Amino acid sequence: xxxxxxxxxxxxxxxxxxxxxxxxxxxxxxxxxxxxxxxxxxxxxxxxxxxxxxxxxxxxxxxxxxxxxxxxxxxxxxxxxxxxxxxxxxxxxxxxxxxxxxxxxx
DNA sequence: CGTATGACGAGCC
DNA sequence: AGGCTCGCCATAC
Numbered sequence: 001x002x003x004x005x006x007x008x009x010x011x012x013x014x015x016x017x018x019x020x021x022x023x024x025x026x027x028x029x030x031x032x033x034x035x036x037x038x039x040x041x042x043x044x045x046x047x048x049x050x051x052x053x054x055x056x057x058x059x060x061x062x063x064x065x066x067x068x069x070x071x072x073x074x075x076x077x078x079x080x081x082x083x084x085x086x087x088x089x090x091x092x093x094x095x096x097x098x099x100x101x102x103x104x105x106x
Numbered sequence: 107c108g109t110a111t112g113a114c115g116a117g118c119c
Numbered sequence: 120a121g122g123c124t125c126g127c128c129a130t131a132c
Contacts, residue, residue: 026114026115027113027114027115028114028115031114038114038115039114040114040115041111041112041113041114041115042112042114043113043114044112044113044114045111045112045113045114046113047113048112048113050113060113063113064113065113065114065115066114066115066116067115070113071113071114072113073112073113074113075113078113081113
């Protein structure tokens with residue numbers, strides 16, 4: 001059941017926490033999982049507010065932009081995000097994550 | 107309560 | 120292909 005209660009932030013973190021290792025989801029996909037078909041920006045807002053304390057529990061680096069783009073304003077740095085993704089065996093096609101191979105097919 | 111902001115997305119030029 | 124504008128959603132002020 002979709003978490004309806006609680007802050008949007010908590011719900012976003014919960015969804016992100018569910019992204020399997022070696023896979024990535026787009027902001028838009030996370031938004032849809034929360035029932036916000038066009039709330040990709042809201043998801044970004046929530047991740048932007050991700051407490052450093054939860055950085056270990058929430059795989060924020062598995063959330064990328066549409067088409068597999070890495071957001072220039074991603075957390076500690078887009079370079080770190082890319083490094084962490086590659087560390088999970090995620091392939092890149094140039095500057096984009098290979099969604100065909102690692103994207104969530106839902 | 108109106109305006110501004112932003113880890114977005116799709117469309118246009 | 121690259122860059123800009125507009126639309127969406129939830130917060131902050």
